[in-house]
Amino acid sequence: MALLVVVVAAAAVAEADGGYGHQTHYPVKTIVKHRRYPVVKHQPYPVVRRVPVYKPVHKTVVKHVPQPYPVVKHVPVVKHVPVVKEVPVVKHVPVVKRVPVVEHKYHVRKVPVHVPVYVEKPSSGYGHH
Structure with a gap:
């Protein structure tokens, strides 16, 4: 059974290839050429400078704040305006x-x-890909 499957597969390949007779066409080689082509894309702005994020310190107890100058009593100034x-x-x-x-x-x-870009080009040799 396995031999029959192998023989049928070989016959199908031979028919698809045109048999072993004279080939009337040259095999076509496909070449891929990469060309630069401008495309409009959305790009993110570059990051200029990273700014550090300061986190507040919680649970801080301030007992006494030193005063550099003595506190002066503020007297209101009366200005007579017409x-x-x-x-x-x-x-x-x-x-x-x-x-x-x-x-x-x-x-x-x-x-x-x-x-x-796909370009069709005939191969240089006979029977080679």
Whole structure:
């Protein structure tokens, strides 16, 4: 049974290949060429500088804060200002439409990407791939 399967498989390969007779066509070789092609991509902005994050220290007890200078009693100063009639000032402010602030974490750049281009080229030898 196994021998029959092997013989049938060999016959199918021989038929698909055109048999062992004269080949009327040259085998085609596929070559992959990589060419640079600019593609628009979203890339994150580069990090300029890392800022350290300071964590607060909890459970700190301050018993005494030294005073560098003696505390002076503050006396209110009375200033006599002439009474002026208050006139309402009309300011013409243009109405501005509020626009929500959007954080742009990405910017659009043209980045070269290698795109494979398939070229059909006949092989140089006879019967070789």
